[in-house]
Amino acid sequence: xxxxxxxxxxxxxxxxxxxxxxxxxxxxxxxxxxxxxxxxxxxxxxxxxxxxxxxxxxxxxxxxxxxxxxxxxxxxxxxxxxxxxxxxxxxxxxxxxxx
Amino acid sequence: xxxxxxxxxxxxxxxxxxxxxxxxxxxxxxxxxxxxxxxxxxxxxxxxxxxxxxxxxxxxxxxxxxxxxxxxxxxxxxxxxxxxxxxxxxxxxxxxxxxxxxxxxxxxxxxxxxxxxxxxxxxxxxxxxxxxxxxxxxxxxxxxxxxxxxxxxxxxxxxxxxxxxxxxxxxxxxxxxxxxxxxxxxxxxxxxxxxxxxxxxxxxxxxxxxxxxxxxxxxxxxxxxxxxxxxxxxxxxxxxxxxxxxxxxxxxxxxxxxxxxxxxxxxxxxxxxxxxxxxxxxxxxxxxxxxxxxxxxxxxxxxxxxxxxxxxxxxxxxxxxxxxxxxxxxxxxxxxxxxxxxxxxxxxxxxxxxxxxxxxxxxxxxxxxxxxxxxxxxxxxxxxxxxxxxxxxxxxxxxxxxx
Numbered sequence: 001x002x003x004x005x006x007x008x009x010x011x012x013x014x015x016x017x018x019x020x021x022x023x024x025x026x027x028x029x030x031x032x033x034x035x036x037x038x039x040x041x042x043x044x045x046x047x048x049x050x051x052x053x054x055x056x057x058x059x060x061x062x063x064x065x066x067x068x069x070x071x072x073x074x075x076x077x078x079x080x081x082x083x084x085x086x087x088x089x090x091x092x093x094x095x096x097x098x099x
Numbered sequence: 100x101x102x103x104x105x106x107x108x109x110x111x112x113x114x115x116x117x118x119x120x121x122x123x124x125x126x127x128x129x130x131x132x133x134x135x136x137x138x139x140x141x142x143x144x145x146x147x148x149x150x151x152x153x154x155x156x157x158x159x160x161x162x163x164x165x166x167x168x169x170x171x172x173x174x175x176x177x178x179x180x181x182x183x184x185x186x187x188x189x190x191x192x193x194x195x196x197x198x199x200x201x202x203x204x205x206x207x208x209x210x211x212x213x214x215x216x217x218x219x220x221x222x223x224x225x226x227x228x229x230x231x232x233x234x235x236x237x238x239x240x241x242x243x244x245x246x247x248x249x250x251x252x253x254x255x256x257x258x259x260x261x262x263x264x265x266x267x268x269x270x271x272x273x274x275x276x277x278x279x280x281x282x283x284x285x286x287x288x289x290x291x292x293x294x295x296x297x298x299x300x301x302x303x304x305x306x307x308x309x310x311x312x313x314x315x316x317x318x319x320x321x322x323x324x325x326x327x328x329x330x331x332x333x334x335x336x337x338x339x340x341x342x343x344x345x346x347x348x349x350x351x352x353x354x355x356x357x358x359x360x361x362x363x364x365x366x367x368x369x370x371x372x373x374x375x376x377x378x379x380x381x382x383x384x385x386x387x388x389x390x391x392x393x394x395x396x397x398x399x400x401x402x403x404x405x406x407x408x409x410x411x412x413x414x415x416x417x418x419x420x421x422x423x424x425x426x427x428x429x430x431x432x433x434x435x436x437x438x439x440x441x442x443x444x445x446x447x448x449x450x451x452x453x454x455x456x457x458x459x460x461x462x463x464x465x466x467x468x469x470x471x472x473x474x475x476x477x478x479x480x481x482x483x484x485x486x487x488x489x490x491x492x493x494x495x496x497x498x499x500x501x502x
Contacts, residue, residue: 003363006363007360007363010356010359010360013353013356014349014353014356014357017349017352017353018349021348021349021352022349024348025347025348025349028348036347039347039348039351040347042347042350042351043347043350043351046350046351046354046357046358049358049361050357050358050360050361050364051361051370052370053358053361053362054361054362054364054365054366055366055370055399055401055402057362057366058365058366058401058402058403058407059401059402060402060427061402061406061407061420061423061424061427062424062427062428063420063424064363064365066424066428066432067362067363068363069428069432070362070428070431070432070435071359071362071363073432073435073436073438073439074359074435075359076439076442077435077438077439077442080439080442080443080446081442081445081446083446084445084446
């Protein structure tokens with residue numbers, strides 16, 4: 001369940017980014033079509049790395065549950081400062097606009 | 100009033116032996132246990148039992164009876180009663196019984212070659228849970244000396260053996276008045292030989308089973324998304340999002356998330372590496388060329404299919420894998436928890452505005468270092484002006500710039 005929720009959140013973020021970048025992607029394809037193969041290579045490289053990470057972890061013997069906890073904590077390590085920073089920025093904006 | 104009650108009680112005590120004597124003349128005896136012999140009534144001259152020994156591996160019950168302590172002229176024949184109790188599918192207790200009776204003259208009718216089988220069916224009778232017990236006479240079998248092995252197979256589903264009753268009855272039909280079967284089943288005359296060893300084992304097994312069930316439930320709760328309606332709803336909610344990206348830009352920008360997702364993914368198919376090679380020994384038909392380009396695919400199987408979840412090994416290494424996860428994953432998780440705690444502490448500090456990001460602006464970084472150097476220089480200057488020693492100066496600096 002932890003893994004499911006975590007992956008759901010990731011998919012949500014990816015989906016949002018996908019929507020935001022969709023017009024830009026279409027524009028690049030129309031204006032600079034030669035850029036597409038380069039981006040394609042980068043995407044393939046990311047897919048290959050992802051596949052090798054999964055393959056490597058399968059040899060470590062760590063179960064999906066353990067990896068879910070590790071990934072959750074990794075996400076928390078990044079998200080907590082980001083959230084706090086966003087709140088502080090919001091407060092700064094609020095104080096600036098209040099005056 | 101008190102004197103009257105005391106007198107009545109004393110009179111009762113005085114007359115009690117006379118009451119017992121009168122009762123004995125009435126051919127009725129309360130069964131009593133003198134350790135190994137049960138003096139019974141209504142056709143039983145006496146009964147005797149033995150301590151059973153249980154082979155824990157084969158679940159066999161070995162026993163031995165003899166007529167030591169009984170006068171052979173006082174009984175006509177001997178009866179071996181076997182009663183096995185077991186708990187069946189519905190949780191009801193059921194019994195199987197068998198009587199092995201010598202003839203009236205004390206000769207045995209069961210020899211070494213005879214095997215008696217008897218089956219108990221659960222009292223509810225709906226599911227027909229059965230316990231099959233087989234009696235194997237062994238050793239010297241005679242009317243007065245009996246030994247054997249009782250083997251009960253009750254390993255059917257949830258059935259379990261609860262008690263074994265073995266009794267050796269020395270029967271004299273003329274002893275008493277009502278015949279030998281008057282106190283057969285359900286009487287206090289039966290001595291229940293609760294198999295303490297087996298019950299103890301059963302308790303341990305049940306405890307282990309309960310623990311296993313709890314662990315399985317916990318695993319199911321983690322793995323199964325449909326443990327409850329709320330979980331199912333959450334699962335359906337997250338299933339609605341698409342996992343693929345439409346554009347390359349999205350995939351590049353969200354690459355960290357993709358890599359994190361791959362950490363929890365299951366390796367389902369081996370990695371195949373296609374190696375092109377030049378085979379110098381191959382001959383082609385065209386122009387007599389001596390070289391040929393070939394392909395060779397190397398398949399690298401997943402570690403799960405190769406070892407950790409191999410069907411032939413998974414039962415043997417499942418416990419080790421749990422230990423391995425604790426051994427390897429434990430320190431990693433501990434380190435990450437420390438990082439999370441540190442992140443919390445930093446987030447709670449109102450003056451700390453650090454963010455774990457890549458800093459591409461080197462001017463800001465350089466400016467920060469210069470400002471810190473200026474502050475240190477200022478602190479040194481202040482401490483020097485105040486006449487502080489070098490030791491105090493260093494402690495001042497540490498206090499001033501403690502992270």
